[in-house]
Amino acid sequence: MPATIxxxxxxxxxxxxxxxxxxxxxxxxxxxxxARQALEQIQQVRPDLILLDWMLPDQPxxxxxxxxxxxxxxxxxxxxxxxxxxxxxxxVDGLEAGADDYxxxxxxxxxxxxxIKSLLRRRAPQHTPDPIEAGGLRLExxxxxxxxxGQPLSMGPTxxxxxxxxxxxxxxxxSRSQLLDQVWGDHVFVEERxxxxxxxRLRKALSPAGLEGTIQTSRGAxxxxxxKHPS
Numbered sequence: 001m002p003a004t005i006x007x008x009x010x011x012x013x014x015x016x017x018x019x020x021x022x023x024x025x026x027x028x029x030x031x032x033x034x035a036r037q038a039l040e041q042i043q044q045v046r047p048d049l050i051l052l053d054w055m056l057p058d059q060p061x062x063x064x065x066x067x068x069x070x071x072x073x074x075x076x077x078x079x080x081x082x083x084x085x086x087x088x089x090x091x092v093d094g095l096e097a098g099a100d101d102y103x104x105x106x107x108x109x110x111x112x113x114x115x116i117k118s119l120l121r122r123r124a125p126q127h128t129p130d131p132i133e134a135g136g137l138r139l140e141x142x143x144x145x146x147x148x149x150g151q152p153l154s155m156g157p158t159x160x161x162x163x164x165x166x167x168x169x170x171x172x173x174x175s176r177s178q179l180l181d182q183v184w185g186d187h188v189f190v191e192e193r194x195x196x197x198x199x200x201r202l203r204k205a206l207s208p209a210g211l212e213g214t215i216q217t218s219r220g221a222x223x224x225x226x227x228k229h230p231s
Contacts, residue, residue, distance in 0.1 A: 054083035069098035148209025
């Protein structure tokens with residue numbers, strides 16, 4: 001599933017240029033020209049990454065960054081600050097406000113795309129096209145293929161996304177509500193028990209390769225992908 005990037009930039013020419021390049025790179029792009037509209041966008045759909053211009057017409061981008069980092073719903077969203085300010089103190093201020101990266105204008109779209117890919121790989125690996133191999137499983141995001149011990153495995157799109165997220169966060173336990181936010185999106189309202197149904201389907205899809213045990217239940221806490229599964 002391609003990452004959704006929210007581009008907060010008030011200059012139409014820059015917004016259009018970056019949007020086109022991001023779309024060509026395979027990302028879903030949403031745009032906002034100011035902080036108010038950015039917050040409205042985030043209420044509708046939680047983005048997977050935010051590109052935030054320092055100079056916005058209604059408030060400084062650095063103030064919006066602090067606001068996003070103070071909200072539990074947006075605290076973990078990867079954020080890159082875009083700015084013409086190049087002084088060392090400005091960079092320090094941007095990073096201390098919560099930016100994960102800082103890129104100074106003018107910059108090439110190629111450099112920005114490289115920064116985005118690097119940040120997603122660190123902070124949200126489920127949104128990168130990199131193949132994953134663990135516990136006898138191989139998952140290829142681009143081709144939507146999964147194999148277990150070399151045997152092709154068939155599963156539905158939701159089970160694929162669920163497996164992708166769990167594999168990229170191996171050994172970590174996620175609650176049902178966390179999985180709903182990460183796999184379904186926090187703008188989708190479904191019952192938490194829906195996760196249990198898809199976990200059962202995922203285990204069934206992995207069973208022909210004998211790998212259903214990689215999806216483990218942590219009683220009272222949630223689910224995890226573990227390579228320390230029973231043989």
